[in-house]
Amino acid sequence: MDSSPPRIFVNDTTLRDGEQAPGVAFSFDEKLAIARALDAAGIDEIEAGTPAMGRDEVNTIAAIAHAGLSCAVMAWCRALQSDVDGAIAAGVRRVNISVPASCIQMHVKLNAGPSETAARLRRIVAYARERGLEVAVGFEDSSRATPHDLALLARAARDSGAFRLRYADTLGVLEPFGAFEAIRRLSEATNLAIEFHGHDDLGLATANTLAALRGGARHASVTVLGLGERAGNAPLEEIAVAVAQTGQFATHVKIADLNDLAASVADCAGRAIGEAKAIVGRDIFSHESGVHVSGLLKDARAYQALDPAALGRRHAIVIGKHSGLAALRAICGDLDLDPESEAMALAEIRALAQRTKRAVPVDHARRIASAFQEIISARRADSRVWP
Ligand SMILES: [Zn+2]
Incomplete structure (x- = not known):
């Protein structure tokens, strides 16, 4: 029997969610260099950008998609045909299509309830699948969604041909025991692979991601240095090293690359790395x-x-x-x-x-x-x- 720890797939979204950090704006060359460095560091999948942002972003995503990387390159889309068309124009083979999952966000963003959102999800996933794309779906604000609504959306995703669900703790409201329980419950409701996307508003993004892996998620969404909206996301370097150190799971991330990767992303982001920042801070040894x-x-x-x-x-x-x-x-x-x-x-x-x-x-x-x-x-x- 194979006793090696379960493999965790790492999806880095530094170039999409990370760039949404206040004041951060990567240039074309910086994005391409970061994508290459992430690929060299053993990241499984890169979320390269948001086609809806316009022609420049589409061109940047296209350059990354055609850079000959070994990792998968995906574009982030809303549940809109125009977004999916933008991803196709960028030449990616994989998209993440995001829909709101909590009542408040479904109402505010789509003026819809759960069944209408599920129907919309089915249509857009089918549209992307018909055009040859691999589709992962992201459930925004999953942590404030009801288990019933999540299960409904998960069924819609599976039936229409998606290969993975992203459970997004969009507002960073979870704590680790809650994250474990939420993912365990979702994995009982679906046979699709689950990715956990955590935000760090309570300083718990790393802990929540590890708890989600214990709960059954096999994909971790991260950004270098935890770069992202507000308090940021789960940091790649913390997740990769914590996974390696605790030995419960394994990733293909090259730990020896993390220091240089963090330094170059910090440089491109115009942000200093805290001296005591876990894993990559100057003073941690x-x-x-x-x-x-x-x-x-x-x-x-x-x-x-x-x-x-x-x-x-x-x-x-x-x-x-x-x-x-x-x-x-x-x-x-x-x-x-x-x-x-x-x-x-x-x-x-x-x-x-x-x-x-x-x-x-x-x-x-x-x-x-x-x-x-x-x-x-x-x-x-x-x-x-x-x-
Ligand atoms: Zn996010």
Whole structure:
């Protein structure tokens, strides 16, 4: 029997939902470069854009669709023939057709109830299928929809030839136990594959996505750095590493690519990556506390869960208010400091870190230690001359 963990398929929507983040606007070249980098990083499917946005967007989607990528390239459509026609013009073979699933959104967006929405979904999926497209359907605001309405829409999707459902927590209202339960219930109501699309308004998008996978979803919708509307989406790097780290599932994402991918998307988006951002932040493998540094130097496993080498990174010892002699010796071992210089240098470095409210860079800390060593050596030499 195959004991390997179930495979999770990753759909990256950095170029569609990610670009909806306030103020983010990728150029044609940036979108193409991001698409290539996502493909190289092992992403299964890219949501490349929204044809309804016009000719430029259609041209960009077309360039991505014809870039010779190994991943699937899809376009995002509303339940409108003109949107599907735009996707066909862009040359994609796969579309995500989105319909509202909650009563409030069906009413506000379509002025329709559940049965009319289901009928509309059947018509548009059939229209796209007749034109040779593979169709995934997205249920917007699924988390505020009734199970009955979701099941109704799921039947309409399956009967008209869709291959997958997207459960979208559009407003980020779920918590992990609710996400697990909602997906478990939906997977009992349909035999179509389920994708989970989570938003991070409560800081729970990653947790909700993992819970949805446990509940039966086999596709995760993500964006690099969680870029997206409001608080953003489930971050690709967090989902890929969490899936690998917990071992319950497997993806084809190349973990070693995530750091560079995040840096280039941040650059294109004009956004800085938080220093402590999980998986890709600058400081996530930095250690300052004396207790941690000394444990780490004895055996890295003492303070390491995630292996930095998997991400092409290394542990870094930084010197600051919480540093001890172990940290100082780790960065100044070659300076041959005597105990008095060490103690004075450490006190000075800690005081400096406190005054400036930041870690002292390693070369600066070394200069401080060398200066104290010189002072102490000079004083000793003096005391020998003038006993
Ligand atoms: Zn979204």
